[in-house]
Amino acid sequence: MTGESEIGELARRWRIAVADTGFVPMSMYDLEWLLSGSLRQLITLVRNEPFDPAPAADVGAALVRANLTDPRVLARTMATLAELATTWLPPGDRVIAALGEMARGYTEELLATRARHQEMLHAAMAEARNAAEGRFRIVFDNAVIAIGIGDAQGRVVDLNPAMAAMLGVTREYLLQHGVAELIHPDDRAELRRRVTDLLGIGTGTVRMELRYPRPEGVQGWATWAITLVPEQGGRAAYLLAVGEDTTERRELQAELHRQARLDPLTALPNRRQLVEVLSGIGVEAGQHDRIGLCFIDLDGFKSVNDTYGHGVGDRLLAAVSDRLTAAVPEALLARVGGDEFVALIGPPCDSERVADIAGQLLAALTDPLPVDGHRLMISACIGAIVTLVAGADAERLLDAADAGLYRAKAAGRNRWVLHSADVPARVRGLG
Template sequence: MSRPAEGIPEPRHRLGLAALAGRGAVGGGAADDDVTGHADVVLGFALAWAEAVAGTSYVSMSRSEVEQHLAGLTRQLVTALLAEPFDPAPAREVGAAMVAAHFTGTETLTRTVALLATDLPARLGLTGDACPGRERAVERVAAVQGALAGGYAEALRQRTLDEQEAISQAVFVARDQTEQALRASEARFRAVFAEAATGIGVGDVAGRILDANASLLDMMGYSLEELRQRNVRDFMHPEDAASVWRLYDELVQGQRDHFRVEKRFFRSDGEVIWTHLTTSLIRDDRGNPTYQVAMIEDVTDRHLLQERLRYQALHDPLTGLPNRALFLDRLSRAFETGGRDGRVGLCYLDLDGFKVINDSLGHDVGDQLLVAVGQRLDACVSAPGRLVARIGGDEFIILVERSGSTQDVVTIADHVLAALEAPIRVGEHELAVSASIGLVERPVQGTTPADVMRDADITLYWAKSDGKAKWALFDPERNAREVARFTLSATMPAAIERGEFYLDYQPLVRLSDGQLVGAEALVRWRHPEFGLLAPDRFIGLAEETGQIVPLGRWVLREACRQARLWQDRFGSRAPFISVNLAVRQSRDPGLVADVAKVLADTGVEATRLQLELTESAVMGTADEPLDALRALSAMGVRIAIDDFGTGYSNLAYLRHLPVHELKIAGSFVEGLRASAADGSHVVDARIVGTLVSLAHALGLGVTAEGVETEAQARRLDDIGCDSGQGWYFARPGPPDQINRLLS
């Protein structure tokens, strides 16, 4: 006979339990090593588990045997929690093993689930604000809880079904026996009927209740006389699925022999209970329906536990808002039920500056702030057809089902920004918080939930990059440009290797006699997908990604190779080559070595190479070492300041820089094109004259950019400018153009 675990004397072989905690019931591997390293955890939790469930179930084991059995199950739970990759499946086996060992009391499961949520994570060090993987650990523990409860429920359900099946078989056997066997089998049935823990009721095909056992009477709260005055249909629940009573009608009409469903019943006191209902049809000798037998198991506790676990699986434990899983489920259903004309909208928001608050004031303050933000969002947004969810960290998302137009999500975004304007009080801190919001609103036809989520994420990034505390609406054209930028960025390294880049050259002409003295190398990209790209399409992107350094190194080498060809062909009449240096190139530690190697490899004289840097790049080195520029200048390389006059230069600092040439920005030269009615050409002429005088006083040459007319060239020559560059002389072109000009 089985006996309660409570009251069993303390085990005399504690060393045996400790050995079991270290040995376990799971196969070898990395997870085993982790569990072996937690033998004390396994032992401690097994003892606490045995203490917690003592007296809640009747098992045929001594106290020491209970502890040993639970130690083996504990090892499986620890393995599941620590496994990489994570898999909660072993916890289902633990739940089934508990039922197999007759730990079937409802309180046993409740205490086990509660202990698993608090005691075991603490012993493993998976809780507390100091734990870096706290949120991940909470998700693992919840998954293990759910798996254990699921395995427990499934095993218990299967055992019940087996018992119900045994009872059904007894009923059918009784029908087919002789009178003597029938009396004997009915006596056995009566014994089973009266003593069964499962509620059993017998009725006729009209639904009148004829008999019920004690378990059913206790479950429903009625006496047998009260039940005999009721009809089966009196126990319909208003929320019963239509399929339940369709199955019942088919049964009593003889169209089926049995059915199983999960169904709610009202007790006599009005309380609702959840049950597993199995109803079977009894036929007479001619096969006509005569009776119905219902077997009912009360699963209310199990159902409530499953509902609680399901809620935890679909809601954020911190804010109580729906989590990513529930949000994605609702989003998918919005697409499934949207129809041909349905629309859907998303507001994807991220808190600005939350990381600073979290890092400076602590995670507890950060968590409370997230709770307060979640409450404000729920208060100002919640309505039928809308869902506010926290999908991770400081990111929230609002789903608008059956939206009417883009204005719907814009209005919601404005409400959210307004709701977050007021400071939030957290303890002694008054915190100001704002949000950046990405908006997407479109018809459900022609798109997918994944597309909408991707575009909302992209638009949130736009909102943050545009200045924060604002919303941005998804723009297909902007997205296409962003995709093109990404494509260019990703393909640039291979494009250099494939030879997709080439150089055009624009002449630099001496104004006094029109002699060609130099050529500026300008890079172009012949892209296989986007066609011919000017520098403004990719130079900025190359600077952002760092590709400007290898690209600039290629330009320098290719330009010097061409300069050597001119040097060999035209001798002293060959032009010097001018190459632009980006800011990032100028600060590259290997710049001087790269230039020296290129000059050595190509055989170009250093004096025939000019490196152009923007005014901001050169002047930005005022507080930085100028060793690289000085080293290049010492080699004989010419240094030129490009677009001079457009920045905020410290002019007095010019004389300390290793600079040889100033290239005046074309915006000043444009005013010299023709006489203007407002006299602006006079002002521009004076500015250019001043810049030329300043450069000459410092011993620097001057080149004017953007020369497009003869009048400009003549005036620049009169002012004293040394050389010019622009479409008046020639547009950028291939090396042959320079050859023709020199010839």
């Protein structure tokens, strides 16, 4: 499903999703044309062999250069293009990797653009120092970025309205109390040390990200560039602080991190998150700690897609994930491919525990699953392992479980194979 009409329709929905997020210096026709080209680039690089997702970063950067810089643009883009991973170009691992690179390119270009704007502001400040006080006040008072001026002792002597608004206090409060007590207690010592070092050197700029309480009662973040302006022409040295609220960017990055580790169809952890969890267990595990892995593959899933269509197939996968999760809540269930799942049983673990869970997983699929008015029967084969985990390579562990899966499928439907260092390989089934 990647004809020109489908590409055009998806580009149209993408354009609708982002068109109202801010000023876009082009017509809706031109915007849709731009997004259509970006969509073709993504589809081409996903299909290329060998696969390299890195060029997708250029697609994200192009969105910023088109002035699509509102924080909502990237989240809406990811939501709109998620169907590429589940309907257009399965398996979705390549699409997820490409969208991750696209998000990286977008974020890096956005940060670079803002850095250029900050440098322009610093240049304007330098010019304003030599210009009339009136011209300086115009820039100072109307800048959308927070600006504060402090003396060599660190006391606030002036600030613009944007700084007071960002910190959620009045100008008078900051002039009387300063900024330090608004900073998170864990960040104050670092702020004092960096400013002291700056004053000791006598020139330069320090950049740091600090936490502060926002007016709505949650923790905020702001990036500050603090420049020491040396004494000149009888004017005392002073500190120029330029700040930008980065709370939304951090929240966006956290959301992108979460989305990159979740399967968009089932909301289960994906292979990337599973590998990270396995690696974390391997680092923390003791010498004799064991884990269990059950690699699950649905029997005859292709015939469901062929008979009822991919939409029903997708909803069947979601129903299966719900059924399996409910059956073994003590395990971490992840979707790692089209109709493939993995259940991770953390330490302490032994062959009996994994055998019990494998049986529960097969039993969970005994009853039909209601999907779109159909009562669909589906079974599975499971390759299971029990293994020492300390220092183990996560991908090798998954490969070992996958190998067991092929042995189970060779034995017929609705079967599982368990092999471990303790117990010879054995095949079990239901019914």
